[in-house]
Amino acid sequence: MxxxxxxxxxxxxxxxxxxxxxxxxxxxxxxxxxxxxxxxxxxxxxxxxxxxxxxxxxxxxxxxxxxxxxxxxxxxxxxxxxxxxxxxxxxxxxxxxxxxxxxxxxxxxxxxxxxxxxxxxxxxxxxxxxxxxxxxxxxxxxxxxxxxxxxxxxxxxxxxxxxxxxxxxxxxxxxxxxxxxxxxxxxxxxxxxxxxxxxxxxxxxxxxxGFPGAFIQEVSTQTGKGGAGAIMILIEVLLWILVILLAVVLSVAVRKIPIQYVSRAHARGGGNRMSQGARQWIPLKVNAAGVMPIIFAQALMFVPGLLTKLDETNTFLAGFKNVFSWQYNMLFAILIVIFSFFYTAITIPVNQIADDLKRNGGLIPKVRPGKETSDYLDDILSKITLPGAIFLSIFAILPALVRGSIVQTDGFALFFGGTSLLIMVGVVLDTVQQINTYLLNHHYDGLMQSKLSRTPNK
Structure with a gap:
């Protein structure tokens, strides 16, 4: 503290x-x-x-x-x-x-x-x-x-x-x-x-x-007639904190790909020899697409709801107008998985990464530069994107899972995962990172100035 x-x-x-x-x-x-x-x-x-x-x-x-x-x-x-x-x-x-x-x-x-x-x-x-x-x-x-x-x-x-x-x-x-x-x-x-x-x-x-009003309404429902009481409110808050922590883990989780940079040094006789350089990492995020797959899927999920106007007696189509129905959430989860792969593919150019590594003398241990490196990165990215997309879809449909079984009001249920929670977590992490960058730059400048002030004049 x-x-x-x-x-x-x-x-x-x-x-x-x-x-x-x-x-x-x-x-x-x-x-x-x-x-x-x-x-x-x-x-x-x-x-x-x-x-x-x-x-x-x-x-x-x-x-x-x-x-x-x-x-x-x-x-x-x-x-x-x-x-x-x-x-x-x-x-x-x-x-x-x-x-x-x-x-x-x-x-x-x-x-x-x-x-x-x-x-x-x-x-x-x-x-x-x-x-x-x-x-x-x-x-x-x-x-x-x-x-x-x-x-x-x-x-x-x-x-x-x-x-x-x-x-x-x-x-x-x-x-x-x-x-x-x-x-x-x-x-x-x-x-x-x-x-x-x-x-x-x-x-x-x-x-x-909308959070204070949603929370107050949930407290009123749980502590009112027919509610589970104050102990259920405590359980909901603890569960909500746990969901936030898991969302943070999903946002920052990365797979580090080791990179070995080599440098050329002149040997005796004018020849060249390769010497080992610094080891670095390529951090591939488990959820590289962030919240964008949910936003894409959310935009399309309004289309099935509009189709109910064609046949208002169809109970299956009517379910797409309710964000807590199984029809809505099943299609929502499938679209999120699809868009996760799609958005990751267009935002992480593995071919360009492989070319940049080759140009700068970098290589992945036991992997040849060029196309083999590109294929290797694409394979790793596909393997980590699948669990990331599945977890992202679970977070997206979590409000429907807790609605009724744990949370009693629609407004508070929307804060258990979904687009709302992931956007909040992402924005907070990004803002905190920028604040930390300013603080680190401030301390770095101050350290350099103190060293300069102690340097004797020649």
Whole structure:
């Protein structure tokens, strides 16, 4: 505890790091404040009570889980009909599209290799594509809240303007697009002037915003009539901590491939001989794809739910609208395993790694440089990706496994694994690593300055 307090003091004493953290916190406050501003045409007070009625409606339980999942990524802005209802997710969708297109479009492939200028152009393309995604998602969102959650025919008091009119749709679409672009701008500013990855931090903040309410609701359910009591709350908290620790292990687990670098030294007579150099490692992550397979799979999982409109009497298809059903989670787990291999294959170029090793005089012991090294790395990567993908899929469907058997409420169950927990763990680890880097650089600079100050003048 004493070392932790000392670390906090070191962070505060380092001016640059302190300013970055305060700047990040300021941007987060702006984002959270904006998420409580409702669309001008909607009565915010009425929307809150109506959505609560909808979520507790016995005939709408299948859609409630899906609504809770969507709302969790925006910190509740989705369910509050906020100007930030779309959140940062359109930017994430645009980034995924650009990344996938980079595999097939030569122009994008060239930009990926052009260094800083290429990245800037790709960022600009992603921003324009974000606007296009928003223009598609905003009308769908407005259509959903006006036809399902707060239909005008039953709840006219929830609207200041009739939702079928041009004066409702045009300003609302413009405001939703602007809100998503504002969230994107906040994320980029955090990345540039703050600490950590701004986009990921905004997603994590949105997820964490719903945690206190979900936990309080779970406590109320367990300690109320028919609940298991306070001892069950303690068991849930201990289990949740264990799941977090396992998620951390999955995020940092690596397979180290030993690399031996050789150097050339001139022997007598002008010849060359090989001498051993430094031994290093290639760290291949067990979960190299991170949370991206879950995000890809999550994006596709909304498609089966839309198919229920073709046949609303089909109970099998209806299960895909419920994030806790066995149909939903079985398909979800299969897609995660598939996307884990797919994303790992496109993000870890084993051929390029093998070529770089050969060019720099590096080799894997007992493996020939070149194609044999590439095949060896590909074989190792395939072997460690399979268990990583399986564990990732288990984490993703864990909320459905604990819902009902251990956890009694939907909101708190979503924090037991799934996209929410893995995003939080990944963002926290990345942010802590950046803070540690600043601290190490600070101590290193101070050590060099003290040595220089003790060096006598010649």
């Amino acid at each position: 004493k070392e932790f307090i000392q670390t906090l003091k070191n962070i505060w004493n380092l001016k640059e790091l302190r300013e970055k953290i305060l700047y990040t916190l300021g941007m987060i406050l702006v984002y959270r404040f904006a998420s409580y501003i409702s669309l001008p045409a909607i009565n915010m007070a009425q929307v809150g009570s109506l959505l609560e009625q909808y979520q507790h409606n016995g005939g709408s339980k299948q859609g409630a889980g899906l609504l809770g999942l969507l709302s969790s990524f925006t910190g509740g802005a989705f369910s509050r009909a906020s100007i930030m209802a779309l959140g940062i997710m359109p930017y994430i969708s645009a980034s995924i599209i650009v990344q996938l297109m980079g595999m097939a479009v030569p122009y994008l492939q060239k930009l990926q290799k052009d260094g800083e200028s290429g990245r800037n152009t790709l960022n600009q393309i992603t921003r324009w594509l974000t606007i296009a995604v928003c223009l598609v998602q905003a009308p769908f969102y407005l259509g959903t809240i006006t036809s399902v959650f707060i239909p005008y025919a039953q709840f006219q008091s929830a609207y200041y303007v009739e939702p079928t009119s041009f004066m409702f749709w045009f300003p609302s679409v413009v405001i939703l697009v602007a809100g998503s672009l504002f969230a994107m701008w906040l994320g980029e500013k955090i990345t540039d002037k703050g600490i950590g990855n701004g986009i990921s931090i905004l997603i994590m903040v949105g997820i964490l915003a």
